[in-house]
Amino acid sequence: MALDIDRYSSIDSPISRWDPRFKIFALGILIISIALLKTIPVAITALAIAAVIIGMSALPLHFISHGLSFILVFLVPFFFIMPFSYPGEAAFRVLGLPFAWEGLRYATLIFTKALAIVLVSFSIFGSSRFDVSMIALQKLKCPKIIVQMLLFTYRYTYVFLEEMHRMHTSMHSRGFVAGTNAQTLRIYGNFIGTLLVRSFERTDRVYKAMLSKGYQGELHSMVKFKSSSPDILKGLIVIGLALALLLSDYGGIFTAAEQGWY
C-alpha cells in the first residue's frame, strides 16, 4: 500500500529543509488561527497562503489530490445540507425546501477553511520522514508515551492492512458476500477477532525481539536537529501571517460584514 504520508519526503524544498521542530510549531499555529477565522475573504486569503506553502514544498500534485479526495467526501455534503437547514428567512424554495443564502455562506466558509488546514498539514507531514516528525514532536514536549504509540501504530497499520487484504481475499474466494443480515455481522466479528489475535501474536514476538535488543521505553535516533537563522526566519514569517489573518478577521476590515458575503 503506497499510502505513507512521508513517501515524498526526500524531495528537496524550502519546506523539507526547514528544521521540523520550527516547522511543526509555526505551521501548527497557522492551522489553529485558520480554524478560528470567521469571514470568507480572510479564509480565502488563508487558502491562498496554504496553497503557496504546499507549492513551496514541491510535493507531487497527484499526492496532494489523492489526499484531498478523502476530505472532499466529508465536505461536499455540507453544500447540500447547510442551505436547506439554516434557520431564518429563505430566499427561495427548491422543490419545496427553503433555501437560505446564509447557509450557503456558512458551507463555503467551512469548506475553504478545511481545505486550507489540510493543505498546511500535508506540507508539515509530507515533507519530513515520519519518524523525524515524531522525534520533533517529542522535542516540542509532546508526551513521550503518545509519541511512541504514534510511531508503533503508524508502523503496524500498514502491516495489518496487508494482513487484512489477504484475509479478505481468502474470505471472498470461499464465496463470502456481504449482505444486510446477522450472518454478515457475525462473520465480520470473527474476522476482526482473527485479525486481532494474529496481529497480537505477531507484535508480541516483535516486542520480545525489541526487549532483547535493549528497548527500555525510549526510542533513540541518529537524527540530530540543527536550527539556523533561516529556520527561525521562516517560523517568524509564518507566525506573522497567522497573526495577520486573525487580526484582519477579528479586529478589522470585515467585521461589519461578518454576516455578509463580500
Add this chain to the structure above:
Amino acid sequence: MHISEGVLSAPVLITGFVGTAVLAAVTMRKMDLEEIPKISVITSVFFVSSLIHVPIGVTSVHLILNGLVGVILGWRAFPAVLVGLVLQAILFGHGGVTVIGVNCLMMGGGALMAYVVWQQRHHFSLKRKEMIFGALAGATGVGFSGIVLALALATTGEAFHAVAGAVLIAHIPIIIIEAGVVGACAEFLSRVKPEILAGQRPTPNPAGSADVAT
C-alpha cells in the same frame, strides 16, 4: 463519525482539548512499558478495520468499533483512540487537527462507557454473556458518540439543529451493526484468546493463560 474541520466554534473546540487532556492524563496513569506495543496494536487494528464496510440496502456504513477498543483495552482505550485520531488526521486529513479534542471526547468517551458496560458481565451468570455484553458494549460505544456528536453540533449554533437531529437518526442502524459485530468478536476472543479482553477475572478460565496480566 467525525466532526470536520471548521464546523465547530472556538469554545467547543477548546472544551474538547481540555477535556481530552484531562481524560488522557487520568487514563494513562501508571502505564507500563510493555503496554505501549499492546495499545498500539489495538489502535492500528481499530484503524484498519474501520475500512470494512457493511452494506445497508443500497448504501453502506463503515465500522467504528470504539466499543470494541473499550472491551479490549479498558481505561487505556482513551489514549488509544487519541492516537488513532491523531494519525487519521495526519495521514488522511480525516476529521482534522483542531477537532481532535472534540472527536476524542466523542469516540474515546464512548469507548470508556463501553468498558463500564462490559464490566457488568461479572454480575450475571448467563450462558453467552460475552456475546450479550459485547453487543451491549458495542452499542454503547457508538450510541454515546452519536449523542455527543449531536450535542456538539447543537451547541455550536442554531444552524446545526437540523443536522444534529439527522445525525441521531442516522446512528440507529450503526448501533445495530456495531452491536452485532462487537458481540460476535467478544465471544470469539473469549473462546480463542481470552487474555486479550479487558477486565478478565482469572477464576472463570482455569485452563491456560495463567501468566498474562490484564
